[in-house]
Amino acid sequence: MSEFTIHTSSLFDPRIKKFRPNVSVTVDPASGLIVSAFERDGKVPFSDLLRPGDIDLRGKYVLPGLVDAHTHIFLHSYDEAGALQQKRDESIGERMVRAVNHCRTALLAGYTTCRDLGSEGMQDFDANIRDAIAWGLTPGPRLFVATKVLASTGSFECRTENSAGGHCLPSSADAVDGVEACRQAVRRRIAAGADIIKFFADYHRRIMRFPPAQQHPYIAGEEMQTIVAEAGLARCPVSAHCGTLEGALAAIDAGVNTIEHAYFATDDMFQRMLEKNVILVPTLAIAERLHARRFEQVLSQVKRAHELGVRLACGGDTGTYPHGENVRELELMIKAGIPAIDVLEACTVGGWEACGGDLCGRRFGWFEEGTQADIIALDENPEVVPEALWSVGFVMKDARVWKMAGQPMGTV
Secondary structure, three states, X not given: OOOEEXXXXXXXXXXXXXXXXOEEEEEEOOOOEEEEEEEOOOOOOHHHHOOOOOEEEOOOEEEEOEEEEEEOOOOOOOOOOOHHHHHHHOOHHHHHHHHHHHHHXXXXXXXXXXXXXXXXXXXXXXXHHHHHHHOOOOOOOEEEEOOOEEEOOOOOOOOOOOXXXXXXXXXXXXXXXXXXXXXXXXXXHHHHOOOOEEEEOEEEEEOOOOOOOEEEEOOOHHHHHHHHHHHHHOOOOEEEEXXXXXXXXXXXXXXXXXXXXXXXXXXXXXXXXXXXOOEEEOOHHHHHHHOHHHHHHHHHHHHHHHHHOOOEOOOOOEOOOOOOOOOHHHHHHHHOOOOHHHHHHHOOHHHHHHOOHHHHOOOOOOOOOOOEOOEEEEOOOOOOOHHHHHOEEEEEEOOEEEEEOOEEOOOO
């Protein structure tokens, strides 16, 4: 198929955080890239510009494809089953089928890129799903995957109190203890196909009925530094799960690219993030469920991060709540008091940066020659009506149309 052009009357340019009128975008299906983005000459009749194969999105609000910076394609909503039950009771085949369905759902919801931060007991199969999508075997977002997360022994693990007589539970993490173990684990993840290294700076080490579950750091600073340094040799970004302030501060000092969660943040933590150019992925959509009692405080912390200039990306820990509801994270960031236009930028360019920026080998999230041809369209202006993000009527990824006039195309 030859090049064709998408014509718009209102196109969101995240680089300037404005909707631009009368912009057309020419794309190349062979490369999947944008060839050019240009403002139309108002003196030339539109009928003279429209060529066979072009797409007319005038009257719609056009944006770059959205980026979910924190997903788990192998999980489905905790309202249906907890993580332990999913890992223990669902077969590999079932979980693969679910992941394929989840990816299709995300794409049709306008998410053309997802950062999958841990295979949740499915070993390295997230890399296989990534590749199947890239080869055109199944529809889905462009995936950047972590495969197995890194965590110390006795932390991010499936557990049962009924261990008498033996039991078998899937491994959730690549267990690391000590600097050399961290170095070797990063090399294993890179060899397994990881695009991102994710480690748990802290977690519930004690999660049985007594004593009560407690979060605390358990990867030492020198271990974190080794993870970041070794990942750097492979030009691979690093993400850190941080449920405690202490864990977040150590991860920031180690030089990670992104901090996930950080529900107990302080101004000092945010200042350190600014100094180190660390991105915050606040995962408000799962916090709304797990931290309901102090959720307003969590919202105020994210607003404070924005006020201080901390770089934000949008990812709600999708999978712990239903796939397809990814935009709940954007709604909550707006509810926190962040201007909608800034949230849209964080979910496009910010998402690209969370995936590693130029380290990820592709450019996406804005309209420019050489960027991926990822385009979505809405009926209403999301800056004024954020709810419009729930009704994506047009989806293009890599110059291929997957949804037109609200109807899926080529997804079966």
